[in-house]
Amino acid sequence: MADIDYQALQLPYRPHPDARATQPVRHPVIVVGAGPVGLTAALDLAAHGVPVVVLDDDCRLSTGSRAICFSKRTLEIWDRLGVGQRMVDKGVCWNVGRVFFGEGEVWRFDLLPETGHRRPAFINLQQYYAEGYLYERAASQPLIDLRWRHKVIEVAQLPDGVRLTVETPDGRHALLADWLLACDGSRSPIRGMIGQQARGRVFRDRFLIADVKMQADFPPERWFWFDPPFHPGQSVLLHRQPDDVWRIDFQMGWDTDPVEAVKPENVKPLVRALLGPEARFELEWVSIYTFACERMERFRHGRIIFAGDSAHRVSPFGARGANSGVQDVDNLCWKLALVLAGHAPESLLDTYCTEREYAADENIRHSTRATDFITPKSEISRVFRNTVLALAREHPFARALVNSGRLSQPCAYRDTPLSTPDDDCYDSPMQPGCVALDAPIRRAGHDDWWLSTLGGGFVLAVFCGPGQLLPPALASQAGLPGVPVRVVAVHPAGAADGLAAADAGGIDHVEDAQGLLARRYDARPGTCYLIRPDQHVAARWRSVEAGRVRQALARAVGIAEPAPAACGADADRRLA
Amino acid sequence: MTRLNIQPNLASPDDFYEALLQAHQDLPIERSHALNAALVLLLANHIGDKDVLREALARARRCVDEAA
Numbered sequence: 001m002a003d004i005d006y007q008a009l010q011l012p013y014r015p016h017p018d019a020r021a022t023q024p025v026r027h028p029v030i031v032v033g034a035g036p037v038g039l040t041a042a043l044d045l046a047a048h049g050v051p052v053v054v055l056d057d058d059c060r061l062s063t064g065s066r067a068i069c070f071s072k073r074t075l076e077i078w079d080r081l082g083v084g085q086r087m088v089d090k091g092v093c094w095n096v097g098r099v100f101f102g103e104g105e106v107w108r109f110d111l112l113p114e115t116g117h118r119r120p121a122f123i124n125l126q127q128y129y130a131e132g133y134l135y136e137r138a139a140s141q142p143l144i145d146l147r148w149r150h151k152v153i154e155v156a157q158l159p160d161g162v163r164l165t166v167e168t169p170d171g172r173h174a175l176l177a178d179w180l181l182a183c184d185g186s187r188s189p190i191r192g193m194i195g196q197q198a199r200g201r202v203f204r205d206r207f208l209i210a211d212v213k214m215q216a217d218f219p220p221e222r223w224f225w226f227d228p229p230f231h232p233g234q235s236v237l238l239h240r241q242p243d244d245v246w247r248i249d250f251q252m253g254w255d256t257d258p259v260e261a262v263k264p265e266n267v268k269p270l271v272r273a274l275l276g277p278e279a280r281f282e283l284e285w286v287s288i289y290t291f292a293c294e295r296m297e298r299f300r301h302g303r304i305i306f307a308g309d310s311a312h313r314v315s316p317f318g319a320r321g322a323n324s325g326v327q328d329v330d331n332l333c334w335k336l337a338l339v340l341a342g343h344a345p346e347s348l349l350d351t352y353c354t355e356r357e358y359a360a361d362e363n364i365r366h367s368t369r370a371t372d373f374i375t376p377k378s379e380i381s382r383v384f385r386n387t388v389l390a391l392a393r394e395h396p397f398a399r400a401l402v403n404s405g406r407l408s409q410p411c412a413y414r415d416t417p418l419s420t421p422d423d424d425c426y427d428s429p430m431q432p433g434c435v436a437l438d439a440p441i442r443r444a445g446h447d448d449w450w451l452s453t454l455g456g457g458f459v460l461a462v463f464c465g466p467g468q469l470l471p472p473a474l475a476s477q478a479g480l481p482g483v484p485v486r487v488v489a490v491h492p493a494g495a496a497d498g499l500a501a502a503d504a505g506g507i508d509h510v511e512d513a514q515g516l517l518a519r520r521y522d523a524r525p526g527t528c529y530l531i532r533p534d535q536h537v538a539a540r541w542r543s544v545e546a547g548r549v550r551q552a553l554a555r556a557v558g559i560a561e562p563a564p565a566a567c568g569a570d571a572d573r574r575l576a
Numbered sequence: 577m578t579r580l581n582i583q584p585n586l587a588s589p590d591d592f593y594e595a596l597l598q599a600h601q602d603l604p605i606e607r608s609h610a611l612n613a614a615l616v617l618l619l620a621n622h623i624g625d626k627d628v629l630r631e632a633l634a635r636a637r638r639c640v641d642e643a644a
Binding site for chain 1: 609613618
């Protein structure tokens, strides 16, 4: 099937009956902005059964390649939402980065040095493909209502919601929302409308993106040059994208004239210097940018919640922009669904802020440090930078100091109130608050992946010894009203033969096909993990006790004191 | 917490000082700065202990601030 030209796609404006209603129509959630973050939010909310209206002021998807590096974690989230495979099929998978200084290579790093993960460290994919696939998925969901050329021009906070004024080609109308998600980008008009700002550091440097179409045989790796002979004194980044498009990112310096720099007659010599005088290429997209590392002080203001670039911005080195935005909504949507359904207190949404503000700080810290290395701010910082690079050729310790961008890793919510602290020791880097690690499994006689079987609810993963069966009542004893727990029994390889994928007691069975799951989770028979809907670990124990699970579940949804289970004292019986 | 050792620790201080100056011999000031940077990085990695390094950074800064 030929690819759709998503950059040229005109999304239809359709007058909505809401515009003619005599009273403003109320919706549970309105998302503003149909970029990668807003569309992911819509898909995630719909997956949790929440109807969602998406308003976008434009009628086009991304123009230009823009964000191109989508991380393993983002792909895992998109897998959960049914669009991951399409992204990976089209994208260029990569794990390896190389750093050059002057003429020579100083360092090579592998971001995923082990096998047994469904997804690579990264794929490169033009933002318009990512948005196009998200859009097509969203358009097929009955719970998602996409409204193009619907520009929000006014918002007012109400005690129990938000009132919006929306401008369309047919005039203005009002809408009401219980919750408003502002996914409207780094210049967020919504942020301005409520008098808020993002604050931080602006960097005095300019970078030029030249996406060129050419036949070339560079491997699918991230190549980063400091002070290369073809672009002296500056840095250059090279990335492969689908369709024979290559991202070349040239550091230009603060004094570059941004209007002159993007003219083809000025861009082509830079590209030729890299590729050689005979290189044949076409310019696909050219853009010059500066960047800032900044964030809003609080991501939630009453019933308005900010996610993605509207809430925080980083430099592109590290691929922490779009990826952190997707992880924002991964964190938010299950919480919002529970709050909307009345199964969790509104205060659960404040943990979106604590967890994702913490993540934003981590991203900003990494991004700022990378920028300080790439763009030295003083003569002495340049001396140290170049010395680190010179030492790195022969001194392994110095390679760890080379910072061409620390690439996006999912944030571990180390101090989150939603996690239950360990009461035992585990030999695994994955602590409560971390993203659950992937591994190959078998389910109902078929090869599958652990993260792909977790779904969008709470999961209690119980590692079973050979022949061990779990009491059928475990799921009902561990769950809370409106917050069910799916119990997944993890058997050793071959031990689930004859067990259906799900038994009559509602327990799912999987096999730890290569023993990697038990190893990565440092599991013994009886070890169990409570995993949140966003696949972060909430709690773990060396033995299964329904009562403890229920308490940890209550904690993970922001309920201080859980109601006793219907099954009473029996629920606390030690099972393994 | 390990503290930075500020008591004499060099077996032969004059030899070290001579070797330090020797290393900088005939270098223009820019390359001397680079040599110092390389030296700092090599020694910092050898020491490793972040408390010791922090204390050394703080004392070094105080030394130049007081001299100013």
